[in-house]
Amino acid sequence: MQLQPNARHGRSSRIGAALATLVAGSALTLPVLAAPSMEIYGFAQADYIQDFNRVNPDWVSTLRPSKIAAPAGIYGSDGQAIISVKQSRFGVKGTAPVEGGEEITYKFDFDLYGVGSNAGQTTFRLQNMYGEWRGLLVGQTDTNWMDASIFPNTIDYWGPSGMVYIRTPQLRWTVPTSMDKFSIAIESPNTDIDLGQAREIDPGLAANIQSDNKMPDFTARYRAERGWGHVQLAGILRYLGWDTANTAGNNPSGHVTGWGLNLTSNIKSVGDDMIHLGVVYGNGIASYMNDGGVDIAPQCQVVGNSCVAGTVKAIAVPLLGITAYYDHYWQDGFSTAFGYSETRIDNQSGQQGGAFHSGQYASVNLLWKPAKSIMMGAEGLWGRLTNNDGQWGKDARIQFSVQYKFSSK
16 A cells, blocks of 8 residues: 655645745845854953152143143142052954945944043043944044054053143044045034133123034045055044023023044054054144143233233134154064153143143053063153143152953964
């Protein structure tokens, strides 16, 4: 006796065979996605700093010239010992596949250096949070008009004062090219206002003046990579606005235009040595600088060290920043970085005596990497703050650091 196959099972087999034939004949194409990737990375770092002078207590874990005591003694007696883990970092990065064989790249990381209302604290501070697809980046990362690659091989957290250095929310598009790179972006605006002596004319009114950000900041960057190194030119255009809360029409109000150009370069030297150079100039760009200055300040007719009412106007403050560093790599994992940086602004007549005028920064170190994931070394640092009235202060310190990197890869 011959058994008959189950009718339902037979019909399913025929349908499956037909589908297999269609797929094999390319009548049906299914999307193929690449495997996603993710890396967990970071480092644990401890810094012992022996400070020979004094800085603002909220900023003892790094050397920012604008935070130096000027004149000496305003923050207490000289000589402080600091141990910090604020530089330690944790993050994830990787790729997420999309149809068509393309990928979204992403990065999220944070360190522990509190700023703003958290200044002086060891707390979470967002560094990067972005995704990028087809050259379109959205999220927070380095501003489009900075050049992070000129940051020298130093261990001080804040680093050279005279360079553009900030991470900010943005939408950026990078034009795909084979060698050079061009990118444009709109970025989160932030206007730093110094009311200066205008406070003395009408303290109540001055207390309500605030930034008025009606437009984003516009940035563009062109970078040329060559065998000898690279050169980059970047620019920014800003709408620097202000208005007054709780007044008729929110007046006084207004705006000035800010702009800046940032020219940077890395030049290869002997072996793996590298020269880092940068010069930045503009009006109303202090918010983007690594340290020092304000975007807007008052200009006025001064009589008896005070502004005359009715003569006050807002000015986008001119600023110049320079950076020059040299990274030298010895044998057996040793390296040295040394150099100088400065931020200098053109103070306006309506600013007070204690307003920032210039910040100088210099350092030299000796670092040792006994393995790729281990770094330890010492760094000598010097800084000087000069105020608008000529008052000045300096700071000298030695920093000893140990860093252990980790990665899931």
